[in-house]
Amino acid sequence: MAKVEIPIGPQHPALKEPENFVLSLDGERIVGAAVNLGYNHRGVEKGCEGRNYTQCLYLIERVCGICSHSHSTSFSKAVEELAGIEVPRRAHWIRSLVGELERLHSHMLWLGVAGHELGFDTLFMLSWRDRELVLDLLAKITGNRVNYGANKLGGVRSDIDDKVTEEIRVVIKKFSEAVKYYIEVVTTEPTLAARMLGVGKLSHEDAVTFGAAGPVARAANVDRDVRRDDPYAAYDEIPFDVITDDHADVFGRAIVRAKEMAVSCEIILYIIDNIPDGELITKIPRKIPEGEVFSRYEAPRGEDVHFIKSNGSDKPERVKVRAPTSANAASIALMLQDNYLADAPIIIAAIDPCFSCTDRSIALIDHSSGREGMLDWRALRQYSVDWYKNQGISFDDLSKSLSKRM
Amino acid sequence: MAIVQILLFPGLLFLALYATLLEFFDRKVYARLQNRKGPPWYQPIADFIKLLGKETIIPDDANRALFLALPVIALTAVSTAFLSVPIWGTEAVMSFPGDMIVVLVLLTLIPLCFFAAGWNSSSMFSTIGAQRILTQLFAYEVPLLMAIMGPALMTGSWSLSEIAAFYAANPLLALLNIPGFVVGILAAQGKLERVPFDTPEAETEIVAGALTEYSGRPYALFHLAVDMELVVLPAIFAAVFIPIFVPNPILGFGLFILKTLVILFILTAIRASMARVRVEQMVRFCWTILMPLALVHLLINLIAKGLIA
Numbered sequence: 001m002a003k004v005e006i007p008i009g010p011q012h013p014a015l016k017e018p019e020n021f022v023l024s025l026d027g028e029r030i031v032g033a034a035v036n037l038g039y040n041h042r043g044v045e046k047g048c049e050g051r052n053y054t055q056c057l058y059l060i061e062r063v064c065g066i067c068s069h070s071h072s073t074s075f076s077k078a079v080e081e082l083a084g085i086e087v088p089r090r091a092h093w094i095r096s097l098v099g100e101l102e103r104l105h106s107h108m109l110w111l112g113v114a115g116h117e118l119g120f121d122t123l124f125m126l127s128w129r130d131r132e133l134v135l136d137l138l139a140k141i142t143g144n145r146v147n148y149g150a151n152k153l154g155g156v157r158s159d160i161d162d163k164v165t166e167e168i169r170v171v172i173k174k175f176s177e178a179v180k181y182y183i184e185v186v187t188t189e190p191t192l193a194a195r196m197l198g199v200g201k202l203s204h205e206d207a208v209t210f211g212a213a214g215p216v217a218r219a220a221n222v223d224r225d226v227r228r229d230d231p232y233a234a235y236d237e238i239p240f241d242v243i244t245d246d247h248a249d250v251f252g253r254a255i256v257r258a259k260e261m262a263v264s265c266e267i268i269l270y271i272i273d274n275i276p277d278g279e280l281i282t283k284i285p286r287k288i289p290e291g292e293v294f295s296r297y298e299a300p301r302g303e304d305v306h307f308i309k310s311n312g313s314d315k316p317e318r319v320k321v322r323a324p325t326s327a328n329a330a331s332i333a334l335m336l337q338d339n340y341l342a343d344a345p346i347i348i349a350a351i352d353p354c355f356s357c358t359d360r361s362i363a364l365i366d367h368s369s370g371r372e373g374m375l376d377w378r379a380l381r382q383y384s385v386d387w388y389k390n391q392g393i394s395f396d397d398l399s400k401s402l403s404k405r406m
Numbered sequence: 407m408a409i410v411q412i413l414l415f416p417g418l419l420f421l422a423l424y425a426t427l428l429e430f431f432d433r434k435v436y437a438r439l440q441n442r443k444g445p446p447w448y449q450p451i452a453d454f455i456k457l458l459g460k461e462t463i464i465p466d467d468a469n470r471a472l473f474l475a476l477p478v479i480a481l482t483a484v485s486t487a488f489l490s491v492p493i494w495g496t497e498a499v500m501s502f503p504g505d506m507i508v509v510l511v512l513l514t515l516i517p518l519c520f521f522a523a524g525w526n527s528s529s530m531f532s533t534i535g536a537q538r539i540l541t542q543l544f545a546y547e548v549p550l551l552m553a554i555m556g557p558a559l560m561t562g563s564w565s566l567s568e569i570a571a572f573y574a575a576n577p578l579l580a581l582l583n584i585p586g587f588v589v590g591i592l593a594a595q596g597k598l599e600r601v602p603f604d605t606p607e608a609e610t611e612i613v614a615g616a617l618t619e620y621s622g623r624p625y626a627l628f629h630l631a632v633d634m635e636l637v638v639l640p641a642i643f644a645a646v647f648i649p650i651f652v653p654n655p656i657l658g659f660g661l662f663i664l665k666t667l668v669i670l671f672i673l674t675a676i677r678a679s680m681a682r683v684r685v686e687q688m689v690r691f692c693w694t695i696l697m698p699l700a701l702v703h704l705l706i707n708l709i710a711k712g713l714i715a
Contacts, residue, residue: 006530014610028534028685117610119601119682125440191602191681341534342684345610 003031006341010039014117014345017355021332021348025341033336033344035329040356048319053079053153053288056316060306063321064357065146066109069095069102070299071321071357072151074306077232078295079153082288082310088279089234091155096234097168097271098142098150100264104175105134106300107257107264110352111182114254117345118195123185130178137171140164155281165272176265183258196251200335200347203248210334213327214302215260216351218244219252226298237274240267250343250350257352287314299324301352323357416493418485425633426450431667432636432674439678450633454626462622467528476526477620477627480519484634487512491638492570492645494658501567506558509566509642510551516635517543517597520606523628524616535615538606538685539599545692546596546603552700553590556707557583557646566645573649580649582710585703587647589696591672594639596688598632600673602680603688640669 004025010018018039024032044063048056057079061072073095080087108131115123135145142148142158150156160168186192202212207220217224225242227235243259245252290312297304302324309318328351335347364373375383388395411417429450437444464473490505492498498505517539524536558564560579561572573580596603599615607615614620617628644665652658683691 004530004534006534013613025534115681119604119608119610120680121601122440122678123681125442129441189681191683194683194687195681340684340686342605342608342611342682 008344008348014348016113017353019353019355021336021344023336023341023344028340028342030336030339030341030344033333035332037326037329037355038359041359042356045319045321048316050315052286052314053316056319057151057153058149060319060321061147061149061151064323064354066106066354067102067299067301067304067357068147069098069150070297070304071306071323072149073099073233074295074297074299074304075308075319076151076153077297078293078306078308079288080284081295082291082293082308083154083284084289085154085282085284087155087282089276090159090278091280093234093271093275094156094158094160094280095151096238097160097268097275098138098148098156099233100267100271101134101138101141102148103264103300104261104268105131105138106352107261108134110257110300110349111186111254113349113352114250114346117349118192120192123182123192127182130175133171133175133178137168140167152281154284155279157280159280160272160275168268168272172265172268176262179258179261179265183255183262186254186258193251195343195346196254197247197249199250199339199343200350201249202331202335204246206331206334207248210331211327212302212331213324214299214352215253215256216302216328216331218242219256220248221246224303226296226303230296232297234271238267238270240270250346253350287312288316301325301354302327321357323354325351325354325358329353329358411499412489416499417489421485421488421634421637422630425630425637426454428636428640428666428670429633432670435671435674436678439675454630457626457629458623460622460625462624463619465527465529465619468526468619472522472526474624476519476523477624477631480516480631481627481634483512483515483519484631484638488634488638488641490566491641492567493641493662494655495651495653497571498567501565503568504564506554506564506566506569509638510554513597513635513638514543514547516631519631520616520628523620524618527616527619529619531612531614531618532616534612535606535618538612539616541685542596542599542603542606542688545689546593546696549589549692549696549700550593550597552697552704553586553593554642554646556586556700556703559704560707560711566642570645570651573646574651577649579710580647582706583647583703585699585706587643589700589703590643590647591669591676592696593692594643595673595676596692597639598635598673601677602683604682605685605688608682636670637666640666640673643669 006023006025008021008023009015010020020036020039022034022036023030044059047059051059057072057075060075061068063071108127112124112127112131115121115127138148139145141160141164142150150158202216202220204220204222207217207222212220212222221244223242223244227240228242241263243256243263245256247255288310290310292307292309295306304324305322307320308316311317332348332351336344339347364375365371366373385395413419430445430447433449434444464470487509489500490498490509521536521539524532524539557569557573561569563569563572599606607617612618617625620628641662644662648665650661652661
C-alpha cells in the first residue's frame with residue numbers, strides 16, 4: 001500500500017490542546033513522524049516584562065492549569081534568591097505539601113487520560129473520581145482547586161491548622177488505598193499491558209541524548225529528580241524514594257507515575273507529622289537587585305526551569321520559562337517511529353504533554369523560499385488586518401469609530 | 407397479518423424501539439459501572455430524532471447515491487435478519503430451512519456496508535477505519551459462525567427455530583455449548599465494534615472511523631442499524647445457547663427480554679472492564695484463541711452427537 005500522511009491535530013479527539021503531528025503511515029505502521037509545536041503561543045514571557053514581580057507571579061501561575069504551583073514556586077524561588085532573602089521554614093514545608101498534592105492530582109489526571117486514549121474509559125472515570133479527593137483538599141487548604149495561589153514572594157499565603165491536618169491525613173490514607181488499586185490495575189490488567197508493553201520505546205541513551213525529563217526519563221532508568229539532586233523547599237529534610245523503572249516504554253512511564261503517587265502520599269503524611277511552627281512570610285523588597293538566576297523545580301511532568309534577569313527595577317528584564325513538556329517534546333518523533341498508528345495517541349499522551357505551557361515562540365517561515373524572518377508589532381498588526389480583509393471581514397469602520405471615541 | 411408482523415411487531419417498529427431501549431440499557435449499565443449517573447431512558451430516541459433534523463453533509467469526492475443508500479441497506483439487512491430469529495417461543499416469524507445461514511449473511515452485510523461507507527467517504531480517517539473493519543471481519547466472522555455451527559450440527563438443522571426447538575426439548579445438551587457461548591460473546595464484541603475490539607471506530611485514533619464523514623439522517627440510520635444489531639445478536643444467542651423456553655407467548659416474550667438483557671449485560675461488562683486492543687492483536691487473539699476454542703466446541707458437539715446416536 002502507498003504511504004499515507006495522516007495528520008493528528010491541531011484539532012483531534014486525542015489531543016486536549018492544539019498541536020500538530022504528521023504521521024507517515026505504511027499500512028498501520030508509522031514510518032515517519034513530525035512534531036509541529038506553536039499553535040498556542042500566549043506571550044506569557046513578554047507579558048512578564050511589562051509587570052512588576054508580584055504581578056508576574058499571578059501571570060506565571062497561569063502558565064499551566066495543572067502544575068500551576070510548580071511554576072509559581074519555581075518563579076518565587078528565583079526571585080527570593082535574587083533578593084537574597086530567607087523564606088521561613090514553615091513556608092517551605094507548606095510549599096512542598098501543596099507541590100506533592102499537585103503531583104498526586106496531576107498523575108491521577110494522566111492515568112485517566114491514558115486510560116481514555118487506550119479506550120479504557122472506566123479507568124478514566126474512576127481515576128478522575130478519586131482525583132476529586134485531592135482537588136477538594138487543595139480547595140480546603142488554599143481556597144482554589146486549580147491555580148491555588150498558595151505562593152507569595154517570600155513565603156506562602158495559606159496556613160494549615162489542626163483541623164485541616166486531620167482532614168489531609170484521612171483523605172490521603174483513603175487516596176493511597178486507591179493508588180494501591182490503580183498500581184494493581186496498571187500492572188495486571190492484560191489488555192492494558194498488551195497496549196503499553198514495548199510501545200513508544202525510548203532507550204536510556206536516547207533519553208539522555210534528547211534530554212528527556214521527569215517520569216519519561218525515570219522510566220528509562222535515568223535517575224534524575226530535582227527534589228533530591230538540587231533540593232528546594234523542604235525536600236532536603238524529607239526522606240523519600242526516587243522511582244525509576246527500566247521498561248523504557250509507555251508501561252514503564254505508567255508504573256513510574258503510579259508508584260510516584262504512592263511516594264507522594266508518604267511525603268504528605270511525613271510533612272503533616274513533622275511540619276515546623278513559625279512565620280509564613282518574609283518581607284521582600286519591591287525592587288529586586290540586579291542579577292541573573294536559574295531556578296529548577298521537579299514538576300509532575302519533569303524538570304521545570306525558570307530563568308530571570310533583573311535590572312534592579314521592580315520589573316524583570318527577561319523571564320524565560322522552560323516547561324517540562326518542551327524537554328520531552330524532542331523525543332516524541334523518536335518514540336513514534338516504528339509503532340502502529342493505534343499507538344500514536346498513547347505515545348503522545350505518555351509524556352503527559354502540556355502544550356500550551358510549552359509554546360514559547362512562533363517561527364515565521366516563508367513557504368516558497370523557506371526563509372525565516374521577523375515581524376515587528378506594526379507589521380504583525382497590518383498582516384492580521386490584511387488577512388481578515390482577504391476573508392471578507394473588515395474592522396475599518398469599527399476602528400474608526402473607536403478612534404473617534406478615544 | 408404478515409405485513410403487520412413485518413412492519414409493527416415483531417418487525418421494524420418493535421425492533422427499532424427495543425434497539426433504542428437496549429442502547430439505553432447498555433449506556434446506563436456502562437455508566438453505573440463507571441460510577442456515573444448515565445442517560446435518561448429516552449436519550450437514544452432523543453438522539454435519533456435530533457440527528458434526523460441535522461444537516462446532511464456529503465463529501466465532494468464521495469458517490470452521492472452510494473453514500474445515501476448504504477445506511478438504508480444496512481438497516482434493511484439487520485431488520486430482515488431479525489424476522490428469522492425466534493422471539494416469544496421457539497418459532498420465528500419467518501422460519502425456513504437454512505434461515506441460520508441467511509441471518510448470518512445478512513449480519514455480515516452490515517460491516518460490509520460500513521466498509522463501503524468508509525471507503526466511499528474518501529477521508530483519511532474513514533479509509534483507515536474501513537480497512538480495519540475488513541481486517542476485523544476476517545478475524546471474528548469464522549469463530550462466530552463456528553460457535554453457532556456447533557448447536558446446528560447437534561440438531562442437524564440449519565434453521566434457528568429448529569435449533570431452539572431442539573434445545574427446548576433437550577435443555578441439558580446446551581451445557582455442551584458453553585465454549586461456543588464464550589466464543590460467540592467475544593466475537594460479538596468484534597462484530598458490534600465494542601471495546602476491546604472497537605479499533606474500527608477508535609475515537610482517540612481515527613475520530614469516528616468509517617462513519618467520520620457521516621452526519622444527519624444517514625448517520626441516524628447507521629446508528630439505528632448498529633443498535634438493531636445489538637438486539638439481533640443477543641437474540642440469536644438467546645435462542646441458540648440459552649435453552650429456557652416457555653410455551654406461553656406472553657411469558658415467552660418476557661423471557662426473551664430477560665435473556666437479551668442478561669447477554670447485553672455481559673457484553674457491557676466486558677466493554678467496561680477492558681482497554682482497546684490493536685487491530686493486529688485482535689486478529690491474533692481471534693485466530694490463536696477463539697478459533698481453537700471454537701474447534702473444541704465443534705468437536706465436543708460432534709462426539710456427543712455420535713454418543714447419543
